[in-house]
Amino acid sequence: MQNTSHAVMAQRHEAADSPDDFPTPPWATRALIEQVIGADEVRGLSCLEPACGRGYMARPLAEYFGTVDAADAFHYGHAPVRDFLTYPYEAKSHDWVITNPPFRLAEEFVERALGVARKGVAILARTVFLESVGRYENIFSRCPPSVFAQFSERVPMVKGRVDPKASTATGYAWFVWQLDRDATPRLAWVPPCRRGLEREGDYPSLRL
Numbered sequence: 266m267q268n269t270s271h272a273v274m275a276q277r278h279e280a281a282d283s284p285d286d287f288p289t290p291p292w293a294t295r296a297l298i299e300q301v302i303g304a305d306e307v308r309g310l311s312c313l314e315p316a317c318g319r320g321y322m323a324r325p326l327a328e329y330f331g332t333v334d335a336a337d338a339f340h341y342g343h344a345p346v347r348d349f350l351t352y353p354y355e356a357k358s359h360d361w362v363i364t365n366p367p368f369r370l371a372e373e374f375v376e377r378a379l380g381v382a383r384k385g386v387a388i389l390a391r392t393v394f395l396e397s398v399g400r401y402e403n404i405f406s407r408c409p410p411s412v413f414a415q416f417s418e419r420v421p422m423v424k425g426r427v428d429p430k431a432s433t434a435t436g437y438a439w440f441v442w443q444l445d446r447d448a449t450p451r452l453a454w455v456p457p458c459r460r461g462l463e464r465e466g467d468y469p470s471l472r473l
């Protein structure tokens with residue numbers, strides 16, 4: 266019998282031209298700030314969320330940053346429509362660029378974000394983003410992340426909404442580049458923290 270477990274774990278089977286509309290549950294963004302970067306490190310700073318969708322990542326970012334600019338290549342009614350890969354953002358125009366990009370464009374997003382950010386870039390991606398010869402040659406060998414922070418818990422994402430009851434077999438990690446310091450890449454884990462970081466209102470479609 267064919268073993269399909271890898272396919273279940275690593276792929277979402279989205280069409281090549283799909284927006285990859287899988288919003289991030291807000292606790293996973295709070296985990297980046299609270300467990301990886303540190304809230305004191307971003308207080309008062311500017312952040313760009315360039316693929317914000319319905320704002321599920323932009324809103325928790327605004328709890329920590331001084332300002333958060335958000336945009337998306339598709340219209341969700343949350344922010345201006347801008348393609349991150351072609352919109353003329355000025356070089357180093359934002360302190361941080363933080364997003365969960367469409368997986369098929371994640372490499373291009375990292376390269377673009379590294380030019381737009383002054384202090385740091387954080388990309389939420391599947392753990393398997395760490396591998397592949399192409400990404401090694403284009404990104405990791407030239408500009409390795411300062412921190413690779415693997416979620417110990419699963420971060421369930423479903424198409425078009427956030428759902429507290431969703432489950433997933435896919436592992437996720439935060440890939441963080443701290444541009445204002447010269448550091449040896451560090452392997453870290455996001456400890457179990459979902460329960461403590463979920464807030465009232467995080468799941469607006471929830472009918473209890």
Ligand SMILES: C[S@@+](CC[C@H](N)C(=O)[O-])C[C@H]1O[C@@H](n2cnc3c(N)ncnc32)[C@H](O)[C@@H]1O
Pocket residue numbers: 284285286287288289315316317318319320321322336337338339347348349350364365366367368370
């Ligand atoms: C995985 S979803 C994540 C949405 C949001 N960042 C979050 O975490 O909730 C990827 C998002 O990227 C957007 N997107 C796809 N291609 C894009 C592009 N070239 N420029 C900007 N946004 C894009 C999609 O519309 C979608 O909202």
